[in-house]
Amino acid sequence: MIGVVYLGSNQETQERLKYIPGRLVQFTSNYRDAASICVSHVRNEHFILFFEQNVRNEDITAITYIKKKCKNVYIILLTHELTKEDRETYQKCGINDTISVNSSVTELNRKIQFISDREGMLFDEQTAKHKILRFKIPIWKRLFDIFFSALGIIILSPVFIITAIAIRLESKGPILFKSKRVGTNYTVFNFLKFRSMYIDAEEKLKEVAKEAGNQYAEMSAEEKAEEDQHEVITAPLGAEAEMMMMDMGMESGMMISDDEVMLVGDDYVVAESDFNKEKEEEISNAFVKIENDPRVTKVGKFIRKYSIDELPQLFNILKGDMSIVGNRPLPLYEAEKLTADASIDRFMAPAGLTGLWQVEERGKGGMMSAEERKQLDITYGQTYNFALDMKIIFRTLTAFIQKENV
Secondary structure (H helix, E strand, O other): OOEEEEEOOOHHHHHHHHOOOOOOEEEEOOHHHHHHHHOOOOOOOOEEEEEEOOOHHHHHHHHHHHHHHOOOEEEEEEEOOOOHHHHHHHHHHOOOEEEEOOOOHHHHHHHHHHHHHOHHHHHOOOHHHOOOOOOOOOHHHHHHHHHHHHHHHHHOHHHHHHHHHHHHHHOOOOOEEEEEEEOHHHOEEEEEEEOOEOOOHHHHHHHHHHHHOOHHHHHHHHHHHHHHHOOOOOOOOOHHHHHHHHHOOOOOOOOOOOOOOEEEOOOOEEEHHHHHHHHHHHHHHHOOOOOOOOOEOHHHHHHHHOOHHHOOHHHHHHHOOOEEEOEOOEEHHHHOOOOOHHHHHHHOOOEEEEOHHHHHHHHOOOOOOHHHHHHHHHHHHHHOOHHHHHHHHHHHHHHHHHHHHO
C-alpha cells in the first residue's frame, strides 16, 4: 500500500486527511522530517506527499531536497491558485501534481486512489523516462485552422475595427475580454471575446440585487431549514461526532450507510454529498440570467445577439489554442469536475469554436443535459475526421442563417 505524508501546518487540511478511509496519514511541518519518512528501506514501497504551498523560494528548496533524497515519492502541491510562472517553476523543481487546498475528503481520497491504481506506471523509473501521452492535432486539421482563421480575420477586419471603435466609444475599459478556459490536454489559456459588459459590471449587479431583494437566498434558507428537519446522516460516526450530533439535537438512531463520508467541523456534522450539493447551488445562483441585464452595454447586446463577440476567438484558433471544430473550452469551475477517467477523452480532442453537441443541441431545441453534452464531446474526440468537421461547419452556418431569418 502506498504511504501518505502531509507536509504543512493547515489544520483544516489535516482534519480532512485524517478521515481518508483505510489510510494512516503521517503529518509533519518540517521538510527534512518528511524526507526521512519517505526514505523507505522496504523494496517497492512508495509515498504520496501532500505539500502545502507556502513561500515559493522556501518551497523550491524543500521540494528539491525531498526529490534528491527520495526516488519513491509522488509530490502533490496543495494550493489556492498558481500563476503560469509559478506552475512552471514548481513543475521544474519536482512537483508531480496539484490539487486545491480546499479539496474535500472525497476529492483527496479520489486523488490517492487514482495514483494507487497506477502505482506501477507512475513510480516505475523506466516508464518515467517516457513522454506523457498527449493529444496532438493532426496536420490536416491544423493547416485547415490556420488557413480559414487567417482568411476570416482578413475578410472580417472591417467588422473587427467597427466593433472595437463602438466598444471604446460607449464605455471605458479594454476592447477584449479574457477569461481562463480549459482546452485540449487540460491546457488553460486566455479565451478571447469582445467586451460586452461595463467594467464596473459587478457593482451594477449589486445595485440590482439590492433593489430586487435577495429572493433566491431567502428561498434557499427556507428550503434548507425544511431539509434540516428531515436530515439523514448516512455514515458511520465516531464517538466525538456522535456526541456532537446529540449536542445539535440529532438522533443517533438515524439511517446510516457505509458509502457516505461525513464532514465534522467545530460546530457541525454534515454529509459530504449535502455539502457538495450546497456548493453547486451557490455556483448556480451566481450565474442566474437577468432579463435586461444592466451590466451589458448597448453595443454588447447587439454583438451578443449576432455572435460578433465570439469573433476574437479566430485569433485563439490561429495561435493554436483552439480549432474551428472541436469540443467547447470549459470554464475552470466546470473543467475541475471532469477529472475522472471517464471524462479524460473529452479533453483528448481539439478545443473548438463550434462542435458536435452545439449542432445536436439545436436539433433538440436547446434541451440537452450536461451528461449528454459530455458524451457527445467524447464521441467527437474518438471519431472526428474531415467529413465530420465539414458536416458540423455546414450545420452551424445553416443554424446561424436560420436564426437571422427568424
